[in-house]
Amino acid sequence: MSVLVFIEHREGKFHKGAFELVSYASRIANDMGTSLVALSLGDVPSDELSKAGAYGAGKVLNVNDSRLSQLDNAAWTKVIEQAVQQESATVIVMASGFTGKAIAPRLSARLRAGMVAYATAVPSSYNPFTVRKKTFSGKAFSDVVINTPVRIITLAPNAFGVHEAPVTAEVKQFTPSVTDADFTTKVESSEKFSGKVLLTEADIVVSAGRGMKGPENWGPIEELASVLGAATACSRPVADEGWRPHTEHVGQTGKVIAPNVYFAFGISGAIQHVAGISSSKVIIAVNKDPEAPIFSVADYGIVGDVQKVLPQLIQSIKEVKAQ
């Protein structure tokens, strides 16, 4: 028996999201009195792989097969299935991001393993196996009971945090049995948004809405994000108007995020928007309308003109950072 955690790297390095996942899976393995195995696909140096040990993974499996360098849902599912079988894993943990969404449900159907997506905590009970998740895009939580011997959990981003639990990780190569016929997805070209903080992983998010009046006014938003090392985001009308890309849209039909700090500039706070940000730890709202619903979920607020407040805020934060 074991817990298997699937971790992703970017250009051969693990980031916070991967370590949060290992921390989460390590707590479950500990609760169940079993061992934790991490699985990583792709070209990752062995000293990087062994970093998973700092968060509780006693074994790290690496598959270095160039055919797996790009996401192929069916082929990746087959690889993970073989690792699950080799390690006799009864719990499989993945991130709830793009890869998790693509792979975890396929794996669930393949293994007939019940799945909970967007889990917000470790299981509240192991018998019956019960995991809390967000439902109605954060407007409610549900306790889901998994009734199968093998269980799959995808963790909502920033829901658990990174916790050190150092063990020595044994790094092992894993060679799954896949044939060329297993690969059906041909990637013609790819585009990376390099140098940017990933919205779903960001500690701080600077977001703006229609109160910005037009895309030409986004300079101070970008500047504040850069001063804070934050990701930028926007409300739905802004993405729909084409002022900002859809990838930045947070809310019920966009991305659901849970950063430490969420700045909302010129966002009224419609219920669909709030659903996507309500798990943020500290929310700061600036809006000219004192009745804007965003103030009912914010921790700190300023009623005022965003164009006037932003430059002062940037200046003041720079001064604090310089101290």
Added chain:
Amino acid sequence: MNILVCLSNVPDTTTRIKLAADNSKVDLSGIQWVINPWDELALTRALEIKETTGTLVGKVSVAMVGKTEVEPTLRKALAIGADDAFRVDLDPADAFQVAAELAGLIKANPYEIILCGIESSDYNGSMVGGMLSELLGYTSISSVSSLSLQDGKVALTREIDGGKETISVSAPLVAIVQKGIAIDPRIPSMRGIMASRTKPLSVLASCGSPSLTSFGNFSLPVPKSACRMVDAENVPELVRLLHSEAKVI
């Protein structure tokens, strides 16, 4: 080729969620039901493809797993422009049961392109499309933000962590679509609404698939304490609070 769009029936996105007295379920009274927003975009894109590719696409069908109360939502999809509809007569317990019932439907009525929204706005599982593809043994592409037919292949764009990819695959496939797949969802025209009344809506018996999970208690997020207001003339005070009180900057 034919396109099937899998639909989910969800509370309107402006719904305030209330729970039943014993917290065992969501209080569904007074809720307005709509087509899941992503599914509605998928249907819109399917119709755009059918209309712009001549005779290439024979028909666009829609399917849903649910009891008779979901039929108004299926009729709406027919009013938007779907050619016919299937309803699998079962109140599903979880995503796996939905996927398995849809797989049964597709095995009996094959489709080359199957579109699913990336998640439903009620249970937010992002599971049905992926599970369905595995049960059918089809290629699946997730987080799809554009889809078109090109030289007998399906060309797609998918979002990945920190980027996007252009992909080419052969049918049959399950495409799991997100925002961007269509600009705005189509709204039924008066003519569409009239036509929808006579379009075929087939009711199929459940194939008896199992569920793998069950829902226990529900709870609501804890309300926040009052917002601390700072004067617009005193922005540095906000920064001071964030630095020394909230300790986030």
